[in-house]
Amino acid sequence: MFTIGKASEQSGVNIETIRYYEREGVVPKPGRSAGGRRLYSPNEIAKLRFVRRCRDLGFPISIIQTFLSLTEQEDRSCTEVKTLAESHLDEINAKIENLTLLREALRSLSANCDDGTAACPMHDALMKDGFGELISE
Amino acid sequence: MFTIGKASEQSGVNIETIRYYEREGVVPKPGRSAGGRRLYSPNEIAKLRFVRRCRDLGFPISIIQTFLSLTEQEDRSCTEVKTLAESHLDEINAKIENLTLLREALRSLSANCDDGTAACPMHDALMKDGFGELISE
DNA sequence: TCTACTTCCTGTAGCGGCTACAGGAGCAAG
DNA sequence: CTTGCTCCTGTAGCCGCTACAGGAAGTAGA
Incomplete structure (x- = not known):
């Protein structure tokens, strides 16, 4: 003990x-x-x-x-455990997908900052009205 | 208004x-x-x-x-914004990496359930002492 | 003008999954 | 016997909301 x-x-x-x-x-x-x-x-x-x-x-x-x-x-609870695990796997896949989209969005926003023209292109892009909705969820 | x-x-x-x-x-x-x-x-x-x-x-x-x-x-706050964004990008990358590892671990555990020998191989694997530590964090 | 309905207000409590105290008691070593 | 460690209970805080309750303000139609 x-x-x-x-x-x-x-x-x-x-x-x-x-x-x-x-x-x-x-x-x-x-x-x-x-x-x-x-x-x-x-x-x-x-x-x-x-x-x-x-x-x-x-x-x-x-x-x-x-x-x-x-x-x-x-x-025989194995199949039930497996089912739960697999639906969880789907959730994980969805999370990975969203994070990947998000990473690309962030990357392109951050890349814009390199040309040094605007005060902050990233900030401007996020403020603007027409900026596309990024995350599906 | x-x-x-x-x-x-x-x-x-x-x-x-x-x-x-x-x-x-x-x-x-x-x-x-x-x-x-x-x-x-x-x-x-x-x-x-x-x-x-x-x-x-x-x-x-x-x-x-x-x-x-x-x-x-x-x-000139642009560079600061960019720096914050990029460190956040690193975090996102780490998350994706962990989730990917996790997905593989889950997949292989779940696949073991298919042979139908043990009561639940997935459960057994998670209970056992020697099972490797999966997630780095 | 009266009524019904919708929107808004404040304040508080709950969610998940812990983590961090405070204030005290048990226990082992020197 | 004292020091210092581990343990105990109970409560409050963390993040980022979300969901009430109970009431007031505004709007639209009869």
Whole structure:
């Protein structure tokens, strides 16, 4: 059994964040020592690590909770997890696409600044009425 | 002069968001009608549009405020704007890179689910201790 | 002129996902 | 026994909005 500090080290989840996850019911409440300190089993630490990795992958907490509850009921949850992952993949693709558009827009605005004619062509372009709407979303 | 509803239409900024920008000092307080309603000049509406477009480009409010204050003092602020824009461009590139890594990680995890051997290979991979740390940040 | 409807006002609280305190208690080493 | 670390609870703040509630002002038609 490990205290919250060790659990944090091993899972890579910040101590405050671990307590936050507990408050929000993302992970179950751990046992306590005689002195009232949280004690984590290796299994619970694995769960925290799982949450962190899912967060790193960009999953929102709500979906991670679904993942964890699907995992509780051991029967054939793989396809459901896969479906969720793939719809998330679509979102990521959309984000990448938008960011790429945005990058091009910024690049061309910034490039205009090089000719040194106007006070600030970038600013002017963003102020003007006729400037096209960049982001689709 | 236009009421907040018209200003919202013309700038593309939500009414509530306009008031929020005013509270936060992003844009100056507009004049008021006899009855106490906000009245916007075309110039103020252009400013709102400017803020929205910068937000669309992913700039945080704090940077947009810098943009606007650089604009107030008309003297050669172009290079500063350009510098800010380019460091923002770097951030966008980093985001795209991370998302791309993330997409590959998700794809390969999801692909593993297809062979239908384990209960859920994706879940197992995320739980395991040895799984590499994906995201650099 | 009265009424119905729309727009606007202020103020406050909520969202997600943390992070940062304050003020105190437990615990191990020297 | 004291020092210093970790831990506890509870609360407030971060960003950039968004969504109310409860009321006042303005507009259009009968």
